[in-house]
Structure formats: C-alpha cells, structure tokens
Amino acid sequence: MTSPQLRRIRIVISSVIFFCFFMVFIDLSHVIPSGYTNKLLFLQFIPSFVKFYNIKTFAATGFLFILILTLLSGRTYCSFLCPLGIWQDIFSRIGGRIKKKFRRYGYRKPFTILRYALLIITLIVTMTLGIYAITLLDPYSIFGRFMTFFVKPLVILINNLLAGILGKFDLYTISYIPVTGYTLAAYSVPAAFFIFVGILSLTKGRLYCNMICPVGTLLGLLSKISLYRIKFKESACTRCGRCAVGCKSSCIDFLSYDVDITRCVDCFNCINICQDNALTYSSVISGRKEASTDESKRNMIVASLLLLFGLPERGSAQEKPAPKPKKESTVKENRTFPVAPPGSVSIEDLNTWCTACSLCINACPNNVLHPAVSQYGLSGMMQPVMNYHKSFCTYNCTVCTEICPTFALKPLMLDAKKLTQLGKAIFIKDNCIVKTEKTACGACSESCPTKAVYMIPYEGNLVIPEVNSDICIGCGHCEFACPTTPYKAIFVDGNEVHKAAKKPENKESEIKTPVDFPF
Amino acid sequence: MKRRAFLKTSAGAGIAAGAALTMGGYEKLWATSSSAAAADKYDMVALMGGSPDAMFDLGIQELGGMGNFVQKGQKVLIKPNMGWDVIPEMAANTNPLLIKRIVEHCIRAGAREVYVVDHTMDNWVNCYKNSGIERAAKSAGAKVVPGNSESYYHEIEIPGGVKLKSAKVHELLLETDVFINVPVLKDHNSVRMTCCLKNTMGLVWNRGYWHSNDLNQCIADYALYEKKPALNIVDCYNVMVKHGPQGVSREDIVTMKSQIISSDWVAADAAGAKMLGVPVEKVEYIPIAHKMGLGNMNLDSLNIKRIKM
Numbered sequence: 058m059t060s061p062q063l064r065r066i067r068i069v070i071s072s073v074i075f076f077c078f079f080m081v082f083i084d085l086s087h088v089i090p091s092g093y094t095n096k097l098l099f100l101q102f103i104p105s106f107v108k109f110y111n112i113k114t115f116a117a118t119g120f121l122f123i124l125i126l127t128l129l130s131g132r133t134y135c136s137f138l139c140p141l142g143i144w145q146d147i148f149s150r151i152g153g154r155i156k157k158k159f160r161r162y163g164y165r166k167p168f169t170i171l172r173y174a175l176l177i178i179t180l181i182v183t184m185t186l187g188i189y190a191i192t193l194l195d196p197y198s199i200f201g202r203f204m205t206f207f208v209k210p211l212v213i214l215i216n217n218l219l220a221g222i223l224g225k226f227d228l229y230t231i232s233y234i235p236v237t238g239y240t241l242a243a244y245s246v247p248a249a250f251f252i253f254v255g256i257l258s259l260t261k262g263r264l265y266c267n268m269i270c271p272v273g274t275l276l277g278l279l280s281k282i283s284l285y286r287i288k289f290k291e292s293a294c295t296r297c298g299r300c301a302v303g304c305k306s307s308c309i310d311f312l313s314y315d316v317d318i319t320r321c322v323d324c325f326n327c328i329n330i331c332q333d334n335a336l337t338y339s340s341v342i343s344g345r346k347e348a349s350t351d352e353s354k355r356n357m358i359v360a361s362l363l364l365l366f367g368l369p370e371r372g373s374a375q376e377k378p379a380p381k382p383k384k385e386s387t388v389k390e391n392r393t394f395p396v397a398p399p400g401s402v403s404i405e406d407l408n409t410w411c412t413a414c415s416l417c418i419n420a421c422p423n424n425v426l427h428p429a430v431s432q433y434g435l436s437g438m439m440q441p442v443m444n445y446h447k448s449f450c451t452y453n454c455t456v457c458t459e460i461c462p463t464f465a466l467k468p469l470m471l472d473a474k475k476l477t478q479l480g481k482a483i484f485i486k487d488n489c490i491v492k493t494e495k496t497a498c499g500a501c502s503e504s505c506p507t508k509a510v511y512m513i514p515y516e517g518n519l520v521i522p523e524v525n526s527d528i529c530i531g532c533g534h535c536e537f538a539c540p541t542t543p544y545k546a547i548f549v550d551g552n553e554v555h556k557a558a559k560k561p562e563n564k565e566s567e568i569k570t571p572v573d574f575p576f
Numbered sequence: 577m578k579r580r581a582f583l584k585t586s587a588g589a590g591i592a593a594g595a596a597l598t599m600g601g602y603e604k605l606w607a608t609s610s611s612a613a614a615a616d617k618y619d620m621v622a623l624m625g626g627s628p629d630a631m632f633d634l635g636i637q638e639l640g641g642m643g644n645f646v647q648k649g650q651k652v653l654i655k656p657n658m659g660w661d662v663i664p665e666m667a668a669n670t671n672p673l674l675i676k677r678i679v680e681h682c683i684r685a686g687a688r689e690v691y692v693v694d695h696t697m698d699n700w701v702n703c704y705k706n707s708g709i710e711r712a713a714k715s716a717g718a719k720v721v722p723g724n725s726e727s728y729y730h731e732i733e734i735p736g737g738v739k740l741k742s743a744k745v746h747e748l749l750l751e752t753d754v755f756i757n758v759p760v761l762k763d764h765n766s767v768r769m770t771c772c773l774k775n776t777m778g779l780v781w782n783r784g785y786w787h788s789n790d791l792n793q794c795i796a797d798y799a800l801y802e803k804k805p806a807l808n809i810v811d812c813y814n815v816m817v818k819h820g821p822q823g824v825s826r827e828d829i830v831t832m833k834s835q836i837i838s839s840d841w842v843a844a845d846a847a848g849a850k851m852l853g854v855p856v857e858k859v860e861y862i863p864i865a866h867k868m869g870l871g872n873m874n875l876d877s878l879n880i881k882r883i884k885m
Contacts, residue, residue, distance in 0.1 A: 087701065221727065224747075227689070233725030422699050451699050453661050453706070496790035497860070499766020504697060508819050512765045518858065520766055538697075540788040563827040568817045568853055570831055574622055574882050575850040576875045 063338060064325040067136055075143040082204035083212050085234055087422045091459035094416070100138055102272050103195040103412060104462035107188070111410045111464045124279065131280040131287075135266055135273055135322040141196035142266060142322065144203065145258035149305055152259035162261070165307035167320060168268045172277075179271040187436055192413045193246070194271050197462075199254070201414035202247040202439065205428075209419060210236050235424070237447070243428040246439060262305030267320040277319035287321055287328070287338055289314040294335035300327035389485060389544040394551035395432035396443035396480045396531060399450065400458030400466035403554040404433060410465035413439035417457035417466060423448045425533065426457060440465075443479065445533030445549055450479070452506040452532060475507075478558040480531030480551040482510055482524045488546035491521040501535035501547045507561045510535050510547065522547065527559040619878040620838035622847065626885035628813045629677035631835040635809075636681060638881050639837065645806045648686030650753040653693065654678060654718065655805075657760050657775055658707040660822055661698035667814035667829050668822055670760040672708035674811050674835075678758060679716035690718040691748050694778040697822075700724040721748060729781035732801060736868075739789045740797035744781040749803055757805035757841065761812045761848045763820030763828075767791055769859045770821050771848040772808045772841035773799055792860040799841065799870045808844045810836040812851055842871025843878055850875070 074097075081094050098104055098119075105119030123134050135142045153161060175194070182190035192198060213234050220231040257265045266273040280286070291314050301309040304327055308320035316336075327336050394404060398417065401407035418426045418441055425448035426441040433440060441457070443450060458469045469477060482501075490498040492515075501522050502510045509529035512520035522535075524547075531549045539545040621638045623631040636642055646652055656670035664672055675692065682690045692713040696703040700722060704710040710720045722728065729744035749755060759775035767774065773795050777783045786794035812834035819828045832851060838844040842865045849856045856873055857863050866873040 217725075217727070224728075227719075229719060229721045232722035233727050235725055422701065451661060451702065453702065454699075490788050494788070494790070497766045497792055498787045499764070499791075500784070500787045502765040503821055506822060506824075508822075508824050518860065538784075538787075540784040561824050563819070563825045565827050566817045566830050568830050571624070571834070571851070573884075574624065574834075575853070576622075576847050576880070 061329050064329045067323070067325055070137050071143045071146065074138055075140060075147075078140040078200070079204070079208075082201065082416065082419050083209055084419070085213065085216060087420070087456070091420075091456065094420075094460045095462075098197075098416075098460075098462040101197045101462060102134065102139075102276075103191060104197055104414065107191065107410060107412060107463040107465075112467075117464075123276070127276045127279045128283055130285045131283040131318060131321060131323050132273070132276045133323045134276055135263075136324045139196050139200075139272070141200040141203075141254070141270075142263070144200055145254065145263060145265060146305070146324070148255060148258035149262050155259070162302055162304050162307045164301045164304075164310045167308075167317060172268055172274045175269060176271045176274040188409060188412060189436065190271075192411070192439065194269065195412050195414070196266075196270055196272055198412040198414035199247075199250055201416055201419075202428075203251055205415040205419055206239070206244055206247045207251060237424045237427075239427050240430050242430045243439065262307065263320075263322055264307070266322065267306055267308070273322075274319075280318050280321070283318070284340055284342070285338060286318050286341060287316045287323070287325075287336055289316070290335045290337060293333050295333050297332070299330045299332070300336055303327060303330040389488065390483075390548040392548065392550050394480070394553050395429065396445065396533065396549055396551035397433075397555070398426055398441050398443060398457050398466055399455070399474050399477055399479060399555075400461070400469045401555070402467065404437070404551070405553075407440060407465055408433055408437045410463050411437070411440045411461075412463055412465075413441075414462065415439070415441070416460055416462060417441050420456050420460050422454060422456060423451050425450050443533060443549075443551075445536040446545075447537075449504070449534040449537040450532040452534075475530065476558050476560060478530050478552060478556040480529075480533075480549040481526040482529045482531065482535050482547055483550050484510075484522055484524050484547050485544070486521070486546070488541050488544055489521060490541060490546070491515055491519055495519065498540065500538040500540055504534035504538040506530075506532060506534065507558070509558075509561070528561045530558045617879075618881040619840060619872075620836065620843055620847065620875075620880045621883065622880060623835045623837075623883045623885065625833055627833075628671040628674035628811060628835065631813075631833075631883075631885065632674055632677050632681070632809065632837070634883060634885065635835060635837040638883070639807075642681035642685040645756070646682050646685040646687050646754050649688045650686075651751065652682045652687045652690045652754045652756060653748050653752040654682070654690060654713070654756045654758055655775060655779055656692060656694060656707075656709055656758045657762075657770075657778060658694045658703050658709045659697040659778055661696075661702040661706050662823070663706055664708045665814070665826070665829075666823050667760060667816050668762065668820075669703070669707035669709060670758050670811045671813050672712035674809070674813070675709050675758060676712040676716045678756065678809065679713050679718040682754075682756070683717050687754075689752075690716075691721050691752060692718050693721045693723045693746055693748055695723040695746065695781065695783075696778070723778070726781050734797055734801050736800050737797035738793050740786065740794040743785075743798060743801070745801075745803075746779045746781075749779050755803055755805045757808045759808070759810055760816075761810050761836075761851060762816040762823075763818050763852060765820060767795070767859065767861060768854050769845070769849050769852055771810055771845045772805070773845055773861055773865060792864060795861040796864040796868055796870065799865050800868065805841060806839065808836075808838055808841045810844050810848055812836060812848070815851065817852060840871040840878075842866055842873050843875065845871075846873040846875055847880075 100119045102120050102123045108117035179190040213236050220233045254265050301311045306320045308317035397404045397407045427444040428439045429437050429442040432442045455474050458466045502512050507528045509525045513523045515521035533549045536548045539547050621635040623635050656675050658669045660668040662668045679690050759771050762770045764770040812832045814829050815832045816823045816828050817830050836847045846856045849859050
C-alpha cells in the first residue's frame, strides 16, 4: 500500500484515542462511567499485562491482542494506541512549527545497547524486586502522571477562570474546582520525565520510544517478524532522501534501502512524503526474496517472552520488607501505617501491582487520593495514598476500585466497601477541643458515617468523643473534620492488611411518632 | 382592615422606621415590614399530619401567603440542609418536596430569581444529587448553585459577636433580597440539636473556626449578622432522633409529619427542641441567643397557631 490515506487514518484514530484518554483523566465533573474507562484501557499493553498476572484470568488479555497486532502490522500500537506516543507526536509537530528546518530528523544509528539493556533491566527488576521499573517506564503510566500533575491543574485553572467570569453574570453552570496540590517531592519524577520526554519529542521525534521505552523495544523485537511493514521499492526510489528526513523514528537508511523495522512506529509519514511511491506498507510474503533467518535474534525474542511469562512465579513466596512506618517523633499523630485506598487489600498488594498511573487519583471525586512520597517507602513512590488532612473517603463511593487498570485496586461492591476497614480512628484526648477549651465541638462524630466515633458525657453538659474500632472503616472523615492544628485530635492509623469491619448495630428509637404538639 | 390595606400601611411604617434608623439597605427594610405583617397574626405556625408540601401550603396561608415575605422582582435565597450524601428517606437533608413547594410559592409571589445553596459536608455533587433537592428545586424553577469553593465566599463583620466577630459567607446571601431558612430538625451529637440557627453553618466557609472556638457561642453570635431569615421553615416530617446529624440507618428516624414556620428562629429552635424531647436549655445556643435578644425561646409567651391535618 502506498496510499496517503494510511497516514490520515493513523492521525484520525490516534486523535480519537488521545481525546478519550484526555477526557478520562480530566473529567472534571466525574461523569465518565467506569465501564467506558475500562474499555479504553483494555488495549494498554502494560496495564493489561499486569492485570493479567494480578488476577490470573483471561478477562485481561488486551496485551495479547497487542502482541498479535504487532506480529501482523509492526509497532502500530506505538502510533495508534499509546497515549504517550501520541503525546510525543503532538510535541514533535509543535517542535516542527517552532523550528522550521528542512533536515529535521534524518537517519540515526540505533541505541542498541541502551535500549536492550533497559528492557532487560526492567524485566530483571520486575522479577526480582518488584514493580518499580515498570512504574517508572510504563508509557501509559508516564502519560497518566503528565495528565495528573501538569495538564489537569491547567485545565482546572481555565475552568475556574471561566467559572469566575460566568459567576459575574449570575451563571453557575460551571463551578469552581479546588486545585489539589501535592507534596513538592511527589512532582520530582513526573517533572523529570516531563522535561526529558518533552525535549526529546520536540527535537528528535520518537527518540524516547526507541531509546528508553521498554514497551517500544519489546514490540520492536516482535515486529522483526511482523507480517506487514514499510519497505523500499528499489526500482522506484530516486534516493532523494525526503523519507529519512521526515521519519520521526530516524530509522530510514535510504542509501541502503533499509528501514529499521524495530524502530519504525508505522506512522506512515514516509509514504506520504515520497513523491515516487517508492515506499510501501505491505506484506513480507508478497515480495519476499530470500529469507535469511537470524537464529540468535529469534532466540532473543523467545527468551524475552519467556522471561515475561515467568513473571507470576515471583514475589509471593519472597519475603518483602514491610513498608516503612511513618515515624516522625515530632508528630503526635503516630501513624504506624499509611492508609491504602479501598480495594488494595493490603499495602503489600498495592505496592506489588500498582504502576502509579494515577488514574484513581484523578477519578476520586473527593481528591482524597494523593501520590505517595515516602509513606510506603521507596517501593510505593507515586502510588496512591489516602490523605486525610486534605479530604476523606466518601462513604457511598467505589470509583477508584472500579477503574484501576491493573487491579491493584480490586473492584468492591458498595456494601462490601462500606464494611472494609482501611484503618482505625485513634482519638488523642489531649488534643481535643472539648478537653483543652472546655467547649463543645463534636466535628468528628458529626462526620462519622458509621458512628464509630460517638460522644460520651464529659464535664457538665459537655460531651467528648470515643471510638468503637470494631465498626470504624477508616474513611478519615473524622480526621478531616477535626479542627485542631497542627496535629489532629483524631486520626486514622492504616491497616497493613485491610480488615472487615463489623456492621454498625442500631436499635429502634424510644421516641415515638407524636400525636400532639409538645409545646 | 383588609390585608392588602394593612400591608400598605405596614410597609409605609417600615419605610419610616428604616429612614428613622438611617440604616438603609433594602433587605432590612423588607425584613421590618414582613415581620410587622406577620406579628399581627401569629408568631409561629405549627402543623402536623400532612405531607410536607401540603403542610406548607396551609402554614404559609396562615401567615398571609408568601407575598408577605417575597415581593415582585426580588431575589430569594433558600437554604435547605443538603449537607449529606444520603437519600431523602434518611432525613439527614431537608425534604425535597418541601423545597420544591417553597420555590413554587416564591416564584408565584413574583420572585425574580430563587437560589438554593448549601456548603455540604460530603462531596457536594453527590449531596445535591442524592438529597433529591437539586432536581426538585430545578423542576420548580430555582437556580441550584454550588458552594464548594472558597471563591464563592466573602468576609463579613459580625458586630457584637462574643467569639465570632467575622465570617466568610456565600455571595448569594449578600446578593439576594430575601433569605429563607429551611432546616430539617435533627439530633446532633455535640450541640444536641440542629435546626434553624445551626443551619446557617452551611452558608459559611470557615466553620472549622466555630468548632474550635466555642461552637455554641459561635452559632448564637452568627445570628447577630444583619442578614436574617425572613422565614424559617423547619422540616419535621421525618426526624432523626439519634445518631445525628448524619444518621446510620432507618432506626434513627421517627416520622413526625410536622412542620414549624416562624420568622423567629430562636422560637422555632425552641419548638424543635421540644419536638425532639430535649430540654430547651440543654441546647446551649438557644438560651445564649435568647439572652442576646435574637429571638424568644419562651414559647408560652408566643402567639402560636397549631394546625392538625
């Protein structure tokens, strides 16, 4: 095929995909149903792969589709489906506008050692230590963090500007949305990647994908035996070199009529550029001369696949260090463990399966999920942690458990979630307003959805909180509501492993329906 | 004297009073005239036995109709309690039927715009939706406005406040002409009862301050603020008698099928306390507000119209 339509199709599909991802991550009014999000994420390679190993069912086989797709068509995933890839294409385009230069790209030698080393390191780290390398390098998760940390705040600012202007005209259709800021340290990794990927894509096209990205490298290996690929029609080529200059992957060596198929992302720009129709996207079988098989390369592919599929046997039997308790001697709220989000089952499970894409952080209607810095220790950097100083977990909500692409947060039915104890409220009497100021407060008990925090008689007419940990679910509403500073008088200490809370018991009231006015 | 004629004279008296006090401000003038009109008949109307909307229809009629409180072209703010993400049957929020009917009365009285707002405890979108109030109020023609961001709130002074000397209140309280307070009567874990006076916390941004600076005194102090409700309509249809103000399950709810309507919020609170079976003096902010001259908690000295349907 030499049709210019190929490139157009690629642009249309990738634009739609990018738009969908943008909406899912921004979704200011939380209207996108989780089923939709799940469908969109089905074809994301790493999330689907991790989910497959996490729950070990064939319900999450999107990554197999991608592998098959790659075997058939080459790295189309990178151009059509990968949000980070499309993000880079947008940047490349902007880069082209800024710097109109004839020779933008041109053929470059591959960073063979670096990219295969990174792929192998990622595999080894994942199999021996945990999910860190995937967390750091999964393109979808990197994209997710870009959206959460940089794009969403920008969109919120624009939204608030509009809300302010409309408010002046007595229109309240757009409402203010508070900008959630995270701890500065949480921005470090996303910011580093943002700058790195940004500069590379502005100036060098898809270099990141062909130098760093382990998914790109892996799919590149597979595409060596792909059915369809970009090829030269040597007879038609006039060696003008336009294709090489326009190639985002810098993988066309027109002098030797060679397209480095491991780096080609099937963007089809070259086909459009070539005025002599000398480049085609076609099946290998059709024009095959003499197939020379490189056994060593095939073995490499097989070996890496085997390595990948060997992943589930890791971990479970291995003793992992418990997450570092957050011990700061100056802090009176002495939290033994951070509070992990509902559905995570335990801190260890979360740390094992979460790739820190931050989708849940965006989806949470209450903004209680924050990216962890050191709460879980190094193993859980950027993974979601409940921040009860900023917000609390809504009693009637299971959104985060519904949309997790890797099932690090497993789906919880609402009834089950209402009885899942993430942690226990602990009351510090010496901080409490009722004791220190001798005035009424009760903000904690007021907010408690299960009345695990209730008030008991104190001095005079005053009442003071008490906690029944059996029915406490650790939602953190009490901690959030407590007005004392800098330390709260009530806080939630996380459960290392989530427990089942008892159902709150309730008796019929002694007060009966009145028959007459009591006044 | 016919009602209309009376209204005209009392409005005139109101203007005179307003001018004499050189206080100015349209809303104050309005408050004076309406209270004068209502005072002639009853200080309070208490109803029992009907649906929330039917009780309001009858109650407001006894007070001379909504036209007594809302005039043509005025902007009205209705403040329900819709602070909790629960369904209407749990009675943590004001009954949506009642809100709908109040909005209808306001619009029929010629209100230019009717707003409904609350600074919620739970996630505001869910509260507005699951309380049923957003839909009910909108269907009657009201504007349901968010109160979730500090940018909607403006600093006001409270002269004479003992603990609470200033607060940040929702801009709609400042921009509207008439304020109608529609709390739901509930048990409250620390101040024993939440009703008219406590409902105002939903118009305030920095209410955490109240909790840490003598909650009871702050609740009473806020009532000093000049923008007072023209009407307080207490929803006592389903009443949360324990585990308030949020409630745990249906066992916390007693169906009382009642309603209290009064321009005096201290009196309405005192009546609410009696409905809950709590001694009035135990709800500390009521005697404090009474002593500060913000209303009358002695129900015996009031002219109360009691209606059983």
